[in-house]
Amino acid sequence: MLKALSADELGRLLESLLKPTALVELAVLLACLALAWAAVRMLRGPDPRRGSIWFGRGVVDGVLFPIFALLLALAGRWVLLGLVPLAVFRLVVPVLISLLAIRLTVRVLRAAFPDSEFMRVVERSVSWIAWIAVVLWITGLLPLILDGLDDIHWKIGSTRISARNVLEGTITAVVVLVLALWVSAALEAQLLKGATENLSIRKMAANALRALLLFVGLMFALSAAGIDLTALGVLGGAVGVGIGFGLQKLAANYISGFVILAERSVRIGDMVKVDNFEGRITDINTRYTVIRALNGRESIVPNEMLITQRVENSSLADPKVAINTVLQVAYGTDLEALMPQLALAAASVARVVAEPGPAVQLSAFGADGLELTVSFWIADPYNGQGNVRSEVNLALLRTLNQRGVEIPFPQRVLHGLAVSAPPASPLPPG
Numbered sequence: 089m090l091k092a093l094s095a096d097e098l099g100r101l102l103e104s105l106l107k108p109t110a111l112v113e114l115a116v117l118l119a120c121l122a123l124a125w126a127a128v129r130m131l132r133g134p135d136p137r138r139g140s141i142w143f144g145r146g147v148v149d150g151v152l153f154p155i156f157a158l159l160l161a162l163a164g165r166w167v168l169l170g171l172v173p174l175a176v177f178r179l180v181v182p183v184l185i186s187l188l189a190i191r192l193t194v195r196v197l198r199a200a201f202p203d204s205e206f207m208r209v210v211e212r213s214v215s216w217i218a219w220i221a222v223v224l225w226i227t228g229l230l231p232l233i234l235d236g237l238d239d240i241h242w243k244i245g246s247t248r249i250s251a252r253n254v255l256e257g258t259i260t261a262v263v264v265l266v267l268a269l270w271v272s273a274a275l276e277a278q279l280l281k282g283a284t285e286n287l288s289i290r291k292m293a294a295n296a297l298r299a300l301l302l303f304v305g306l307m308f309a310l311s312a313a314g315i316d317l318t319a320l321g322v323l324g325g326a327v328g329v330g331i332g333f334g335l336q337k338l339a340a341n342y343i344s345g346f347v348i349l350a351e352r353s354v355r356i357g358d359m360v361k362v363d364n365f366e367g368r369i370t371d372i373n374t375r376y377t378v379i380r381a382l383n384g385r386e387s388i389v390p391n392e393m394l395i396t397q398r399v400e401n402s403s404l405a406d407p408k409v410a411i412n413t414v415l416q417v418a419y420g421t422d423l424e425a426l427m428p429q430l431a432l433a434a435a436s437v438a439r440v441v442a443e444p445g446p447a448v449q450l451s452a453f454g455a456d457g458l459e460l461t462v463s464f465w466i467a468d469p470y471n472g473q474g475n476v477r478s479e480v481n482l483a484l485l486r487t488l489n490q491r492g493v494e495i496p497f498p499q500r501v502l503h504g505l506a507v508s509a510p511p512a513s514p515l516p517p518g
Contacts, residue, residue, distance in 0.1 A: 113176035116164040124156035151195055154188040182225045186218040193262070196270045214262070261306065268305035272298035295374050296346070337392070338375070344391035345374040354394060354401060359409065359469050361400035362389055368470040382472050402469060408441060409469040413477055415484060416457035418494040423450060423458065426493060430462060433483040439476045440464045457496035 125148065132143045143150040161184055165177040193214045224233060237252040276294035349372060354360055358369050360379065367381035377394060379387045402409050417426065427448040434446035446464040453459070462484065466476055488495060 107173065107175070109172035110175050112172055113168060113174065116168060117161065117176055117180055120160035120164050121157055124153055124160055127156050128153045151188070151191050154184055154191055158184040158188055182222045186222045189218050189263075190215050192270075193266050196266050196273065260308075264305040264308050265302060268301040269298070272301045295349075299374075337390075341375045341391045344395045345372065345376075348372060348377070348391055348394055354399060357403075357470070359402040359407075361402075362387075362393060362397065365389075366400075382470070407469075408465045408467050409473070410463055410465050411473055411477055411480075413462050413481055413484070414451070414459060415462070415481075415488075416454055416459050416496055417488070418457050418496045421458065421493055423460075426491065427460070429487050429491065430460070430484055433487040434462055434464045434480050436483055437464075437476065437479045439466050439468065439471070440480065441467050454496075456498055 128143065128148070128150070131152070143152060158181070161177060161180055165174065165181065168174060168177070193210075234252055234255075237255060238250050240251040242249060272294070275297055348354060354369060354372075354377070356369050356372055360366070360369060362379065365379060365381065365387045367379040367385075367387065369377060370380045370386075371378040372391075375391060377389045377391055379389055381387070417423075427450075430448045431446045434440055434448075435442065440446060441464075444465055446462060449461050449463070451459050451461040462480065464480060466473070
């Protein structure tokens with residue numbers, strides 16, 4: 089029977105598409121699409137907006153174009169209703185709704201989880217489901233399938249739940265969670281936009297806001313599916329027991345993440361050393377912190393380690409870092425005249441800060457010469473320390489060469505011992 093109904097529906101649709109009035113609908117549809125393109129192009133401006141959920145990379149690959157196209161198509165359908173038999177708009181409206189659902193899901197998930205492979209699977213699944221729903225809608229099978237799912241039901245306690253409730257609740261959950269991710273991503277972008285100070289506090293607020301919106305969206309989706317939320321009290325107790333035993337490490341990392349962001353003991357941009365790994369903090373998430381070393385390696389450190397272990401923070405109170413370099417000069421060098429010249433040479437390097445200025449000290453009397461230690465400060469350790477030490481050493485070497493100061497090096501003296509030749513043996517008689 090379903091096949092017969094589907095064949096009749098498709099037959100009537102094809103018959104309507106072959107009528108001359110379909111050209112009128114097609115002209116109205118093209119006008120609606122052109123107006124939608126012009127409106128989005130005017131709002132976007134001449135420059136493309138990469139990463140934008142509304143506009144995408146172009147004019148038609150964002151969320152705003154299918155929204156405008158759908159609204160204008162509905163307006164055109166309403167104008168033509170009663171004037172001509174509708175055929176084209178019967179196809180276009182569900183297609184635009186499906187396109188809007190796909191674009192919204194894909195753009196939001198890519199903005200919220202840019203590097204997640206699982207989200208790619210979700211995007212493809214949403215696309216397949218949306219286009220299958222369009223086909224069922226056009227062929228007239230969708231209401232019949234929904235009625236059949238409504239007949240499949242069961243009871244959980246005093247609550248009656250059908251397969252249709254589960255399906256509609258799942259769709260509602262996806263829509264609500266996508267909208268929650270969209271709103272949280274937009275608010276996070278506004279919180280972190282142009283932030284130079286209090287970046288950790290803003291990051292904590294963005295993470296808390298996203299968690300709150302996802303929780304509210306999940307509760308709304310469960311309510312829409314017909315699930316009694318009072319029954320979640322037992323589930324909450326079970327989750328609490330699970331956290332107390334098997335998930336305590338995970339819960340500790342999440343709580344530690346909020347503590348770190350709140351008390352600002354370590355911040356994004358700080359130079360730290362944790363578990364013999366030294367680098368710059370590039371991101372603080374709710375579960376882990378990313379530390380990038382100066383050689384490009386990255387370490388993912390659980391937040392609990394930053395709370396329970398010793399952390400060396402080179403820029404907690406002051407971002408400046410002291411660097412030392414050692415050189416030797418020959419005995420007999422006029423150090424009182426040389427040391428100020430070496431300090432001026434170190435201060436001439438661009439990355440060396442003026443306050444506190446470089447200092448030169450006589451640190452040891454070496455076996456080969458006088459050992460001098462040159463200390464200087466930099467304000468950007470995340471740009472590397474070896475490169476600035478090399479520049480300072482080159483400046484010191486130029487100064488020593490200009491003043492004719494000898495740089496001593498180890499010398500060895502070899503003493504040769506004279507060895508007497510053995511007496512010659514007598515020749516045999518001839």
